[in-house]
Amino acid sequence: MKSSVRIHPSILNADHSKILSEIDRVAKVSDFLHLDILDGKFAPNTSFSWAEAQNIISGSSIPVDAHLMVIDSDVQGPRYAEAGCTSVTVHVESTADIRKTIKNIKSNGARASLALKPASQIETYIDHLDEVDMFLIMTVEPGFGGQSFMPEMMEKVSKTRDLIGERPIWLQVDGGISKETIEIARAAGADTFVAGSAVYKSDNPAAMINTLRTLAEHVQPN
Ligand code: DX5
Ligand code: ZN
DSSP states (O other), rough: OOSSSSEEEBOTTOGGHHHHHHHHGGGGGGGEEEEEEEBBBSSSBBBHHHHHHHHHEEEEEEEEEEEOOOOHHHHHHHHHHHTTOOEEEGGGHHHHHHHHHHHHHTTTOEEEEEETTTTTTTGGGGGGGTSSEEEEESSOOOOOSSSOGGGHHHHHHHHHHHHTTOOOOOEEEEEOOOOTTTHHHHHTTTOOOEHHHHHTTOOHHHHHHHHHHHHHTTOOOO
């Protein structure tokens, strides 16, 4: 897909009883499928079991971007890479050995990414700038779809963009991305956008993805 931005629909709030057809509704216009894994311990919600996740990973017609919100990231990160995800994101707050886990994700064939909750600061993780393929700056507290976008995270997005410099690292935002907020996040420097309820609550999810992409493409990042 020729575009200056990537749109990753999140299926957290899609209809889980027909998840593969929910993915098919957006596959043609999406870059990756965003798969949120919640264990009920890292954040107060659960999402897909390991069996359900495997079914999604092997059945998805587009590459899978797994976002692990679990307490044992060092074990689960490489496991999701091995299962066939194209990108695996672990949280800095739940990864005991970040360097080793990034290495283990990559050696299992996936892109490796680090996520930061709203209270975590990017400066703490600059040592990993030459190791990661993507940073995910959360724009809500992890756990649920449908929460309000936190504009105060834009300073962190801009800082991260500056730190990335010329490196080919993607910069993802996740939480509350919609027609109303995507341009704000793009202006701050994000290039990869997760959208859950904006997409799946709309009457036409594919059309919504196209709209989000067009809005973001028209913004010149600062
Ligand atoms: C929240 C998840 C998000 C969520 C986004 O913990 O990481 O990916 O599905 O949903 P919206 O776009 O509705 O905020
Ligand atoms: Zn997510």
